[in-house]
Amino acid sequence: MIFGSRATEIIGNWQWGDNLTDFNSLTSRGVSPELAALATSTGWQAASAGFNDVKIKYLS
Numbered sequence: 001m002i003f004g005s006r007a008t009e010i011i012g013n014w015q016w017g018d019n020l021t022d023f024n025s026l027t028s029r030g031v032s033p034e035l036a037a038l039a040t041s042t043g044w045q046a047a048s049a050g051f052n053d054v055k056i057k058y059l060s
Contacts (some may be wrong), residue, residue, distance in 0.1 A: 010046050012037075019043075 016019040019040040026036035032053040037043050043054075 007049075010042075012042050014040075036048050 012019065014023060019042050023033075023036045025028045026039055027033055031039070033056045036052045037056065038047055038052070046052075
């Protein structure tokens with residue numbers, strides 16, 4: 001497992017790069033933020049390790 005057997009959550013902070021580009025592209029076409037997050041490179045890796053429950057937290 002790429003994240004380790006004791007990990008209980010993964011936190012991503014996308015301010016630039018491919019993950020953000022992919023996420024923005026998908027959400028601009030109507031895909032929910034949660035599904036868009038899973039469709040990014042980081043999301044695919046997380047899902048393959050069993051992390052499928054996405055919670056989006058927007059920082060102000």
